[in-house]
Amino acid sequence: MSKMNTEQRNPRSMNLDTLSVPEMTELMNEEDTTVTKAIRQSMNQINDLITVVIKQMEKGGRLFYIGAGTSGRLGILDAAECVPTFGTSPEWVQGIIAGGEKAVLEAVEGAEDSEALAVKDLKDKNLNEIDVVIGIAASGRTPYVKGALKYAQEVGAQTGSISNNPKAAISALAKYPVEVVTGPEVLTGSTRLKAGTAQKLVLNMISTVTMVKLGKAYENLMVDVQATNEKLVDRSKRIIMEATDCSFEEAEKYYEQSHSVKTAIVQILAEVTLGEAESLLDQKHGRVREAIRSQQ
Incomplete structure (x- = not known):
């Protein structure tokens, strides 16, 4: 020693x-x-x-x-x-x-x-x-x-x-x-x-x-953060805003549909339905960027 x-x-x-x-x-x-x-x-x-x-x-x-x-x-x-x-x-x-x-x-x-x-x-x-x-x-x-x-x-x-x-x-x-x-x-x-x-x-x-x-992560955002309290729910919605450049009201609307930051981001940026966004994420093993690119 x-x-x-x-x-x-x-x-x-x-x-x-x-x-x-x-x-x-x-x-x-x-x-x-x-x-x-x-x-x-x-x-x-x-x-x-x-x-x-x-x-x-x-x-x-x-x-x-x-x-x-x-x-x-x-x-x-x-x-x-x-x-x-x-x-x-x-x-x-x-x-x-x-x-x-x-x-x-x-x-x-x-x-x-x-x-x-x-x-x-x-x-x-x-x-x-x-x-x-x-x-x-x-x-x-x-x-x-x-x-x-x-x-x-x-x-x-x-x-x-x-x-x-x-x-x-x-x-x-x-x-x-x-x-x-x-x-x-x-x-x-x-x-x-x-x-x-x-x-x-x-x-x-x-x-x-x-x-x-x-x-x-998507860009440098924690898109798989677990919203286990009020602060993190608010953070989740703001992450959606940052990723998509949408309003807080729009982020809130999409988040409330799935309670998933990833799904909301794909819905908005790929312009797909909730079910389609979930399917794309499943196909791309949860990778948001790849899910969006597959629709471009």
Whole structure:
């Protein structure tokens, strides 16, 4: 552990406890700016991983993020956000953390050290060959994550990893490894800082790009947003307005017919009936642009 970049002492913060509040926040902000530069060095790896996630999900596969501690929590967060943002089933993108739900709020002793526990957790999900498992670990050596990737390989699932150290152990177990080397933390070993930020940004890319490519967006609009409250119903109507340049009243009329942003947009822009719009979207696997183009 002592040889890992994420466990080294940061020479810029050796006197951290003597700094004033403004000095400390300035230092942290400066260190955070290095994260996006580190990610840029790994863009080819990230793109390769995203491409295979899209391919497998088009086949009907599921995406599993799996990790321990901060890494596990970040995976759960990204998975949970897919449901309201992209209208996905909770089964489609899932986050798994060592120690289960209890570990989201508190440490579960020994959970991250068990490879067998990861195998059990994935077996409980009925992991299969069209799924994707992405192991997340700042250190790149967490036994729980290693166990998950080994089992995923046995099943024939596609495997990816996200770590923050070079030549990470989990990289050797993943077909599509991503290493974002963020270096020593301001607070030594506290990988919820730069390492965690890097992981969150990479997860943002994976889920967002995948969902856009799967037809969950039209232009840069969230056309599969789930309108579960008054605010989101209003947002849905305004998305229709933005996409079609229609009035609020017209957007409201079309939305009330189907309660589907996608269907309303296709109705208006392709100039078709409700039934025709639904049929076109079904034929084009929910891709609004392709549905509209088919009528031009």
